[in-house]
Structures are given as structure tokens and as C-alpha cells.
Amino acid sequence: MAANDEQTRDHARNPEHRTQFADLVRRRRSELNESLDTFAKKALDPISGLRVTRGWIYRLETGETVTPPAIRELRALAEACELPLEQLQDAAGQQFHGVDPLKGGSAEATAYVRKLDALPAEQRDRLLRLIDTLVPPEE
Structure with a gap:
């Protein structure tokens, strides 16, 4: 709860602060009714075998600073979210690069x-x- 309050204060100070990708991942994990551990275990890129760590997902969801995801991380998160890769690419582009879909x-x-x-x-x-x-x- 405190992390959400902090995100709200950050957004008030910096209206350009975007959270589309974090919001998508957080909402989808909630819709799937999965714990962070279960969700992270599913976050595996089917091509490279790269796994997105629980800690990175936690930092993303709580508004902490994270390194923007590369294509391997996006594919892994698309697997965990059970969503099309392009949907995650759009949200990541919005949040990390200011590119609107x-x-x-x-x-x-x-x-x-x-x-x-x-x-x-x-x-x-x-x-x-x-x-x-x-x-x-x-x-």
C-alpha cells in the first residue's frame, strides 16, 4: 500500500511518469490470481530460456526503478501474462520510451x-x- 502512495506522490511531482507496463503486468497477475512466485516461474522466454526474476517483477509492480525490458524479457513476461507479445511491447514502449501505440x-x-x-x-x-x-x- 505504501508503494502505491509513493507512486501517486511521484506522479503528482512528475506528470510524465508513466506506468502502463507496470500496470499491465500487475493487473494481469491479479486477473490470473497468481502469487508473485508462481507468476515469476512462468516468466520464461520460450526462445532463449531467459527467466525474469521475481525481484525484477516485484520492483516493477511496486514502482521502483527497473532496467527497461529487452525482447527476451518481454517474451518471458508475455508467457507469464498469457497475452500477445505485441501488447506488452506497446505498454513497455509507452512506459519506458514515451511511445504511444x-x-x-x-x-x-x-x-x-x-x-x-x-x-x-x-x-x-x-x-x-x-x-x-x-x-x-x-x-
Whole structure:
């Protein structure tokens, strides 16, 4: 509780202080109803095998200074949060680099939009036509 009071005072002194990433991780761990130990055990990057430590997650959630996560840490936390990597990338970009994600839509929609660039143009066109059959374009 004291850490949250301290975060509120810090934010009042520095309105540019951003907490989107910390808020996302804290909220998701709460939604999953997991202890910090259980959550940290799941924070394992499936590619590199890197594990995000319990201490780093604790410092993040309590508003202490942490080193911004690299892609390996983001993949590990995406595993623990059971969320798309892109959603964590957006929140980390907001908090640590002041980069705001695409405007509008849900975080999941933004993650899908980012994946579209990986598709060839023909597949993007087919996907757009499919989406138009499900949700007709606005006139």
C-alpha cells in the first residue's frame, strides 16, 4: 500500500511518469490470481530460456526503478501474462520510451494490426475482404 502512495506522490511531482507496463503486468497477475512466485516461474522466454526474476517483477509492480525490458524479457513476461507479445511491447514502449501505440481499438486489435505487416500483400487483401464480410465497412 505504501508503494502505491509513493507512486501517486511521484506522479503528482512528475506528470510524465508513466506506468502502463507496470500496470499491465500487475493487473494481469491479479486477473490470473497468481502469487508473485508462481507468476515469476512462468516468466520464461520460450526462445532463449531467459527467466525474469521475481525481484525484477516485484520492483516493477511496486514502482521502483527497473532496467527497461529487452525482447527476451518481454517474451518471458508475455508467457507469464498469457497475452500477445505485441501488447506488452506497446505498454513497455509507452512506459519506458514515451511511445504511444496506435490509437483506437483494444490492445488485442492493436496487436493484430502490428502482425499484418508480416503478411504478403495478397494475403492482407484477402484478410480485409474476409473482415468486410464479417463487419461491413462504414459508409
